[in-house]
Amino acid sequence: MKYHAKKRALLLLADGTIFYGKAVGGKEGTAVGEVCFNTGMTGYQEIFTDPSYFGQLMVTTNAHIGNYGTHADEIESDSVKIAGLICKNFSYEYSRPSANMSLLEFLDKNNLLAISDVDTRALVSYIRDHGAMNALISTRVDEIDALKEELKSVPSMEGLELSSKVSTKEPYYYGDENSTYKISALDIGIKKNILRNLAKRGAYIKVFPYNTSFEEMKEWNPDGYFISNGPGDPEPLTDAIAAAKKMINSDKPLFGICLGHQVLALANGVSTYKMYNGHRGINHPILNLVTGKGEITSQNHGFAINREETEAHPDLEITHTHLNDQTVAGIRMKDKEVFSVQYHPEASPGPHDADYLFDQFFDAIKTGKN
Template identity: 45%
Template sequence: MSAPVSASRVALLVLEDGRIFRGEPFGAIGENLGEAVFTTGMTGYQETLTDPSYHRQIVVQTAPQIGNTGWNDEDDESARVQVAGYVVRDPARRPSSWRSRRALGEVLAEQGVVGVAGVDTRAVVRHLRERGAMRAGVFSGDALAPDGDLVERVLASPWMEGADLYGAVTTAEPYVVAAHGEARFRVAALDVGIKSNTPRMLAARGIEVHVLPADTSIDQIVDLGADGFFVSNGPGDPATADVPVALTRAVLERGIPTFGICFGNQILARALGRGTYKMRYGHRGINIPVVEHATGRVAITSQNHGFAVEGEAGERFDTPFGPAVITHTCPNDGCVEGLAGLDFPAFSVQFHPEAAAGPHDAADLFDRFVDLMAAHPAPRL
């Protein structure tokens, strides 16, 4: 349970440009620094809070009422809440769901996550859309430092651009998620911030999933006898992910079918020689359209990324492994949402086909990975 909130306690969201939003404490009392971003999802706050891709980010929830369904024991995407802070307008006073086991505020307090409630989140989002995602701090307590001092603390915090964060969320030890029924394939899944639902989606298709730490070597992949290689979502700047990029290149050199999601899309792109860049405010939510150019099909997708791959819709480009193509883009802003090898077995998407809170328009990409492994058996050395 969170500590009782006294009448004198206040909570602040402080942005690096000096804008301050005042509210009430929600969750733990204290302070934390991170990057302020917003998510447009109307549902799925539990999956959002436990998504490792949100590590070191202060999440502003655009949906006004949060916590109505409480917190259950099934929907976590990792072992803990990952966000650096949480900003909401109207937290539920009492959750109502047969699946709920505790209130959202209790979980935030237990895990030391500083939140701010009672904020006009529409104003915050408009500010971030106009100025871009930026460094920020959440502060709560009985007696806070002067506003100017808090802004200085935020300005002294590190930027997200250049942040090397995947090592903070990867698994310490390998583990296996068994296939449902008879195992058809064995996949080495590189954990640079993997969500719990991803191995479940793979296992449901008869895949034995070996989830591996981010510093796994190519020899370990080969010794595993993997039929495929998967690169997960994760936090931070892909330009810092030299070790996963090098491993992905080594996997491609050996002709092992490869599939990447989100951060994995950026890692594959960099392994192919493409650049990445920091977006103005990113894509975060469960209502973002994506066009697949080969078919013209539009999928509504779940996304969470502040970096993107350089390129344009339908662009073909040369790589050390053969030609590749930009397969998907977002019609809202032209952002690259997927790429694939034309003569080598690899593809990736920027969005989340494993989306536990929905939508499920893109779940068939896991079937495509199965088809890719069937059509291109990994060489045995």
């Protein structure tokens, strides 16, 4: 086993609280973002590359990170999207025969700062009690005052538009061009596995940048529209909200996931709000109010839609609710094939509890074509 020097490092929270640890691989530097935690036992590579986590410092609650290495196929975007990693035990060696490289090599390739040997149980407990906040991780452990000043300049996630940082710059195609159906997808931070799920059901997808107008998406003559997941506050996404309003009025099926769910709500005049602590993990219980069935879901969001406004809306129906805190986890329009969920059916943590949502979307598309 290769020896790795453990350089001192720290986590500084916006309220001045400090947790100490060690720099993974001896890497030096400072990284800033909003601190959050994920309760998943596995899937760290997918988490680190999920565009929805852009700008966040990730705390992993599982005690061991890196023990099964990384694999080239287990990515949700073309690069690591988290701002930095905070963990308890970092595994420099890995045991999975099919892995392509160690997690350290993967993080170094993406130039990501990570710190280990942090008391993550105490840290997560603190974040749960005091709420999500900005933070930084650094190896400059003797420069506390300077780091505090740097942290003051980090913008709040509330009101922050981040889709432009992760969205495609130019439209592109995904899937088989001879597929039965065509879908126009608005990329506000899309995950690769969403595209895989759409393509394997017979769709050829054209993926558009976050600020694309509805008129440009309509020119491709799609059979349905999709609005993706993504990072940041949904309210600044004025172009996406405007496009969503026209998608709704197009009378073509429309499906939204996560940030797309929030954009769809805003397009219907329902407000969103920043949660005290977001939902991030692969074990979140959801109740489908239409079928009465429970679902174990993968979630990653720090904003939610207003329940009272949704309940009072004449054209909307709440279809799913989060059983831990009763936040709205799914909606649909009463007179249109328009629906969305606040969780990730493509992540299959149940393992396939929420697959039916993609099938529901395609059933609507098939009906519309007949």
